[in-house]
Amino acid sequence: MFATNVGDAVRVPVSRRRSEFPQSRLTGKLAAHFADHSYDDPTVVIDLDIVEAQYRALAQGLAPAHIHYAVKANPEPAIVRTLVREGSRFDAASRAELELCLSEGAAPEDLSFGNTVKRVRDIAWAHAQGIDLFAADAEEELEKIAMHAPGARVYIRFLVEESQADWPLSRKFGAPAAQIIPLMDRAVALGLRPVGISFHVGSQTREAMMWVGVLNEVAAVWHAAIAHGHDLSVLNIGGGFPAFYGDPIEAPLSYGQTVMRLVRERFGDVPYVMAEPGRGLVAEAGVLECEVLLVSRKRPDDIARWVYLSIGKFSGLAETIDEAIRYQFDTTADDGVNGPCILAGPSCDSADVLYEQRPMQLPMGLRAGDKVHILCTGAYTTSYASVGFNGFPPLASVCI
Amino acid sequence: MFATNVGDAVRVPVSRRRSEFPQSRLTGKLAAHFADHSYDDPTVVIDLDIVEAQYRALAQGLAPAHIHYAVKANPEPAIVRTLVREGSRFDAASRAELELCLSEGAAPEDLSFGNTVKRVRDIAWAHAQGIDLFAADAEEELEKIAMHAPGARVYIRFLVEESQADWPLSRKFGAPAAQIIPLMDRAVALGLRPVGISFHVGSQTREAMMWVGVLNEVAAVWHAAIAHGHDLSVLNIGGGFPAFYGDPIEAPLSYGQTVMRLVRERFGDVPYVMAEPGRGLVAEAGVLECEVLLVSRKRPDDIARWVYLSIGKFSGLAETIDEAIRYQFDTTADDGVNGPCILAGPSCDSADVLYEQRPMQLPMGLRAGDKVHILCTGAYTTSYASVGFNGFPPLASVCI
Numbered sequence: 001m002f003a004t005n006v007g008d009a010v011r012v013p014v015s016r017r018r019s020e021f022p023q024s025r026l027t028g029k030l031a032a033h034f035a036d037h038s039y040d041d042p043t044v045v046i047d048l049d050i051v052e053a054q055y056r057a058l059a060q061g062l063a064p065a066h067i068h069y070a071v072k073a074n075p076e077p078a079i080v081r082t083l084v085r086e087g088s089r090f091d092a093a094s095r096a097e098l099e100l101c102l103s104e105g106a107a108p109e110d111l112s113f114g115n116t117v118k119r120v121r122d123i124a125w126a127h128a129q130g131i132d133l134f135a136a137d138a139e140e141e142l143e144k145i146a147m148h149a150p151g152a153r154v155y156i157r158f159l160v161e162e163s164q165a166d167w168p169l170s171r172k173f174g175a176p177a178a179q180i181i182p183l184m185d186r187a188v189a190l191g192l193r194p195v196g197i198s199f200h201v202g203s204q205t206r207e208a209m210m211w212v213g214v215l216n217e218v219a220a221v222w223h224a225a226i227a228h229g230h231d232l233s234v235l236n237i238g239g240g241f242p243a244f245y246g247d248p249i250e251a252p253l254s255y256g257q258t259v260m261r262l263v264r265e266r267f268g269d270v271p272y273v274m275a276e277p278g279r280g281l282v283a284e285a286g287v288l289e290c291e292v293l294l295v296s297r298k299r300p301d302d303i304a305r306w307v308y309l310s311i312g313k314f315s316g317l318a319e320t321i322d323e324a325i326r327y328q329f330d331t332t333a334d335d336g337v338n339g340p341c342i343l344a345g346p347s348c349d350s351a352d353v354l355y356e357q358r359p360m361q362l363p364m365g366l367r368a369g370d371k372v373h374i375l376c377t378g379a380y381t382t383s384y385a386s387v388g389f390n391g392f393p394p395l396a397s398v399c400i
Numbered sequence: 401m402f403a404t405n406v407g408d409a410v411r412v413p414v415s416r417r418r419s420e421f422p423q424s425r426l427t428g429k430l431a432a433h434f435a436d437h438s439y440d441d442p443t444v445v446i447d448l449d450i451v452e453a454q455y456r457a458l459a460q461g462l463a464p465a466h467i468h469y470a471v472k473a474n475p476e477p478a479i480v481r482t483l484v485r486e487g488s489r490f491d492a493a494s495r496a497e498l499e500l501c502l503s504e505g506a507a508p509e510d511l512s513f514g515n516t517v518k519r520v521r522d523i524a525w526a527h528a529q530g531i532d533l534f535a536a537d538a539e540e541e542l543e544k545i546a547m548h549a550p551g552a553r554v555y556i557r558f559l560v561e562e563s564q565a566d567w568p569l570s571r572k573f574g575a576p577a578a579q580i581i582p583l584m585d586r587a588v589a590l591g592l593r594p595v596g597i598s599f600h601v602g603s604q605t606r607e608a609m610m611w612v613g614v615l616n617e618v619a620a621v622w623h624a625a626i627a628h629g630h631d632l633s634v635l636n637i638g639g640g641f642p643a644f645y646g647d648p649i650e651a652p653l654s655y656g657q658t659v660m661r662l663v664r665e666r667f668g669d670v671p672y673v674m675a676e677p678g679r680g681l682v683a684e685a686g687v688l689e690c691e692v693l694l695v696s697r698k699r700p701d702d703i704a705r706w707v708y709l710s711i712g713k714f715s716g717l718a719e720t721i722d723e724a725i726r727y728q729f730d731t732t733a734d735d736g737v738n739g740p741c742i743l744a745g746p747s748c749d750s751a752d753v754l755y756e757q758r759p760m761q762l763p764m765g766l767r768a769g770d771k772v773h774i775l776c777t778g779a780y781t782t783s784y785a786s787v788g789f790n791g792f793p794p795l796a797s798v799c800i
Binding site for chain 2: 075093176179387
């Protein structure tokens with residue numbers, strides 16, 4: 001998710017605090033790795049053990065639902081391979097992501113082509129591979145699927161209104177409540193099998209109880225469709241599973257258990273519930289190493305320094321746009337005295353400023369050449385990096 | 401320039417209208433090319449003859465100033481090669497851009513390392529290549545340059561306040577007026593040669609007369625520095641040269657002539673005036689071909705359709721963020737009747753919406769599979785593309 005709306009955080013009871021998070025500062029296997037390794041160019045290091053642990057906790061909490069990892073969060077092959085081994089299934093946004101999953105050992109029947117906007121030749125290709133589960137939110141998309149993947153199973157994406165997420169999604173995806181049954185009827189007329197409904201609760205929904213409003217909304221449409229005669233068997237509860245960026249979040253096991261209790265209370269025993277965590281599985285597994293390029297003050301008496309890093313909005317930290325995500329920083333220059341900084345990236349682009357409206361507190365001793373570690377950067381970093389804006393290489397990635 | 405602020409367009413006398421622009425619709429060599437070629441994936445085609453013509457017009461207008469092409473606008477090697485042949489010099493943001501210029505035949509003395517934020521090892525490398533002109537806006541940067549490129553020429557970037565550009569720049573680059581002379585003094589103390597001042601009038605400054613306020617501001621500091629004893633010989637007037645996105649702009653020859661008249665009136669005969677056009681040289685040379693993936697309505701009675709293209713914010717059209725740049729579209733599906741659309745990209749990212757606040761007018765007959773040409777896409781498209789967000793390939797580029 002590329003966040004654009006930062007609501008004021010909804011305050012909820014704290015159930016997991018900073019000190020309980022291995023990623024709230026550089027510790028464990030990642031700390032040991034960076035003690036031994038130094039990277040010339042910005043590099044994110046992914047601890048696959050953390051991916052595995054997050055998967056297991058979330059899978060246990062959400063059972064009997066099946067996890068379909070949202071590959072777009074981080075398409076690193078080693079992550080996909082780890083999750084295949086753990087028994088994960090996958091949600092793909094494109095043919096390239098489907099190919100990646102297949103090449104790493106996923107079975108076609110474990111893949112969902114979850115983009116509601118697909119190229120017809122990609123639909124035909126997926127169908128030929130045996131991939132049989134597609135998302136749609138519009139009549140023209142159903143027509144494309146019916147033509148190029150005849151008889152396929154489809155779920156209709158519902159545009160929910162009740163999100164309590166840190167970043168509710170835009171109106172880009174999904175059909176409104178009144179269109180869901182007409183679209184299912186249309187699917188039947190086209191020879192498709194409308195098996196269910198998908199939705200997205202909004203990115204970074206920090207507490208499970210925040211799902212209640214959206215689940216109520218979806219359940220009403222779900223039961224109406226069944227009453228209308230549709231035999232629904234697939235409930236796709238999407239993503240929204242949170243990662244730790246400083247505000248408290250609920251731990252994955254209890255989060256998953258609560259979500260599934262809420263689902264059962266509203267939907268009964270659905271044959272196939274699928275969840276699509278992306279950020280929630282991989283963000284906390286990543287730590288990014290970069291360096292300070294320059295520390296300066298515009299005027300001698302300015303309170304906030306400008307700190308320019310070797311990584312910016314266009315080389316991996318796109319989610320800082322609108323200061324949406326506030327990453328946690330850990331520096332080797334930590335001398336105990338912090339002060340405010342405006343943080344900016346290395347490019348000759350005046351918009352490549354990471355945090356200015358709410359300056360970041362960083363050590364006063366910070367100087368050009370100091371290493372900086374940015375925590376919880378395993379999701380939506382490498383894949384957002386530009387191919388080489390200003391001649392800077394895209395963010396490198398290493399798995400340990 | 402990655403635009404974030406879209407001011408209401410300052411209305412000025414029209415000196416060049418849509419019909420005078422070869423790029424305002426698909427014509428000439430580019431039209432002939434697309435008649436014969438079709439691209440499976442989004443591809444921008446650059447007409448090098450247009451690059452050459454824009455260079456010649458601007459160079460003639462700005463003479464005796466020297467053009468240093470801002471490589472970041474489009475680092476396509478064939479563009480750099482064409483401009484080397486034309487006698488252009490270059491402004492680079494990074495070591496990789498400097499290497500590109502050298503490999504395409506530019507001489508080290510024709511290169512400026514214009515990023516005010518440089519890695520020390522890149523400064524040392526550039527110095528070893530014979531590159532001798534560096535930008536700076538802070539004391540720590542001067543110290544880095546003095547250490548790793550002893551005796552080099554530096555120009556101090558001035559943070560101007562009077563921009564009338566469509567997108568004034570942020571405060572990321574430049575020192576305020578009161579710091580310019582102290583920084584020059586510091587440069588001298590460090591053994592550097594502070595030869596001049598640079599500034600940026602703001603991206604997409606559509607008419608030459610809009611430069612007046614900024615030039616007045618810079619001239620005051622320029623003359624004060626000379627009065628203080630600094631022997632200034634380099635005036636770097638930066639970029640801001642416009643491209644045609646629908647609002648009238650002034651033609652490059654008269655634009656350049658007027659800017660230089662304004663410069664002479666305020667600065668006299670400066671030994672070396674340098675200008676750094678990027679967008680103004682290459683934007684109009686590019687046309688991007690993509691396709692429609694889906695046309696839908698959220699509700700049957702919605703006025704605006706949603707049109708999903710095979711290219712979006714994360715695969716090349718980053719400058720649509722905040723709807724800053726409104727590209728011109730040309731489609732094969734043009735049936736004469738237009739209607740409003742919300743335009744969106746192909747990714748599973750809810751922020752990947754190009755135009756929604758001001759819907760775009762496109763043909764009512766538009767359908768999935770139709771080709772769409774996006775005009776004036778030669779600048780800040782390919783290099784902004786992500787490495788593969790959602791599994792979509794970065795924007796391809798072809799030169800003709």
